[in-house]
Amino acid sequence: MSSSEKSTRGQAEVPTHDFVRLLEYLKASRGFDFSGYKLSSLIRRVQKRMQQIGVASYADYVDFLEVHPDEFLPLFNTVLINVTGFFRDAEAWEAVRREVLPHILEAKGPEDAIRCWSAGCASGEEAYTLAMILAEALGEHEFRQRVKIYATDADEDALSQARQGSYLEAQIQGLPEELRSRYFEKVGERWVFRTDLRRSLIFGRHDLVQDAAISRLDLLICRNTLMYLNAETQAKVLARFHFALNRGGYLFLGKAETLLSHSNSFRPVDLKSRIFQRAPTSSLHDRMLALTPANAATDGQGASRHVRIRDAAFDSGPMAQITVDRKGHLVLANEQARRLLNLSPGDTGRLLQDLEISYRPVELRSHIETVTASRAGITLKDVAWHPAGGEPRVLEIQIVPLADGVGAFLGVSVSFLDVSIQHQLHRDLERAKQELETAYEELQSANEELETTNEELQSTIEELETTNEELQSANEELETMNEELQSTNDELRIMNDQIQQRSEDLDRVNSHLRSILGSLRAAVVVLNSRLEVEIWSDKAQELWGLRGDEVQGQPFLLLDIGLPVDQLEQPIRSCLDSGPAGTELLLDSINRRGRPVRCQIACTRLGNGTGPAGVILLMEEVPAETGTPPAN
Ligand SMILES: C[S@@+](CC[C@H](N)C(=O)[O-])C[C@H]1O[C@@H](n2cnc3c(N)ncnc32)[C@H](O)[C@@H]1O
DSSP: OHHHHHHHHHHHHSHHHHHHHHHHHHHHHOOOOTEEEEEBHHHHHHHHHHHHHHHOSSHHHHHHHHHHHGGGHHHHHHOOOOOOOTTTSHHHHHHHIIIIHHHHHHHHHHOEEEEEEEEOTTTTTHHHHHHHHHHHHOOOOHHHHHEEEEEEEEEEEHHHHHHTTEEEEGGGGTTTTHHHHEEEEEEEEEEEOHHHHHHEEEEEOTTTTTTTOOSSSEEEEESSGGGGGHHHHHHHHHHHHHEEEEEEEEEOTTOOOOSSOOTTTTEETTTTTTEEEEEOOOOOOOOOOOOOOOOOOSSSSOOHHHHHHHHHHHTSSSSSSEEEETTSSEEEEEEEHHHTTTTOOTTTTBBBGGGGGSSSSSSSHHHHHHHHHHHHOOEEEEEEEEOSSOOOOOEEEEEEEEEEOEEEEEEEEEEEEOOHHHHHHHHHHHHHHHHHHHHHHEEEEEEEEHHHHHHHHHHHHHHHHHHHHHHHHHHHHHHHHHHHHHHHHHHHHHHHHHHHHHHHHHHHHHHHHHHHHSSSSSSEEEETTBBBBEEEEEHHHHHHSSSSSTTSSGGGGGGOSOOOOOHHHHHHHHHHHHSSOOEEEEEEEEEEEEEEEEEEEEEEEEOSSSEEEEEEEEEEETTTOOSSSOOO
């Protein structure tokens, strides 16, 4: 692995050029776009696969994929983690059963279809879990009539397992006993989901990042899948989920997932169980605040005590307020208004248009004309104002029409609410909220990262368990083979002992034979039926000068010795063919020292019970004049 690729491990968020090329290659050749996935986990998974097949760099891996198209499958299997289970996070499923299903069913007519989607269903346990709790809630008949559960995944391999709905004992462990016996049938070693209910589930390949969502849903389950995607891609998928759900439809996420950027589109139903409900699209609305209309104005002369009290109350009101009559004169300005807007007592009675406040802090006249024409109040929000020599301020200006007791229009009241502090607080609050959200998002993403790592670990544990089981069974086979070898070994040892015993017996017999042959006066030569030498005694060696090992197996009649073997052929053959009786003859020969000798030869047939096995020749030197063998 090159140094730049090694550094990838340290700075997981910065993909190297070669890693980007690998992702582009996967997209171009298989149409799968991993660019929306969280980099750190994606890099880890790809490297894991590369290590398994001993490829060192991303560039080499692209080459490898080009030459070995079969490699795509194990790569996708490694990257798209398939950890799942029945009733995964049992408490959350209980919350769905308790808080979601009753609402969905209540809102429906008795024959209305119920549409659900398990997105990222892996090997199907999630979809079958949903099927079971729906069948429990509706009864099997209604379930078959009304329910459609779409279950999708990007991983074809996982999907084909999901389609079969067939699970091993170990996979079905999270399932309560009674549900297992009600909804599954035992077929051999496996548990298979009931076929009649299975028809309500529709499995298909669907890529959450690229494909359009399934629509008109009452419940959308997407658990432990969004967390592999980066925040931007999650937001896009969630926007599609919002459109996919019916009004008031439910979204059920994994325990480490939450709606980071879509808090307005979904409202939490059970935050702990990550259950949300589709919110109606929010609309902007302005709220109008109305001021209590003032009673009719006095002409200022002979005002009653009552009127004076009212004027005093107006003057000391907490909010800056002015009144303009229908002819456009400034009629009243309370103390707050005089101070805030720098009005003098002399300004009262003047035309508003002649005063600075008619255009500062905001162009008031057009708004007053609007209120006068419509007889409806308006509020001008967030009016920024920087008074000369003062602090910048933010005002909210409310203009309301004034009418007398019989509804005749008198003028307008203009209130100036100083919202600078609220603004500041709001800004601070927004900032704090933003910081909190960022911190939360970071926490969330760290949590998802942990969860992802956890899933990876789980999948590694599963792989290790499988390897362990395989090792155990290989071990058992080896042990059996070992036992078999051991018993073969024992048998061999016994046979060996027996052979050794026989060999010793044979040695003993041989030495016995040798000593018998040695103690005979005559030389002994034994020929087989083909007249080849089998036994050549020491005396024969002494007589003819050839050693036993030189003549062993040699045709006797071809031996180059001092004996005229050609003269022996006929007597030997007749002895071999015809009779038990031996033949004796005397031959002139040359012994090993080159001395002429007379040799008496006795030829005896050697039988083996069924026929002639050869002949025995006894040869003895006799003195030439006597024709009898010399004494030993
Ligand atoms: C960890 S499993 C979760 C399975 C199940 N939802 C659960 O919580 O038990 C994640 C699944 O998401 C699938 N997945 C990953 N990316 C996907 C995508 N872009 N579109 C659809 N499914 C995807 C994977 O193939 C895998 O089966």
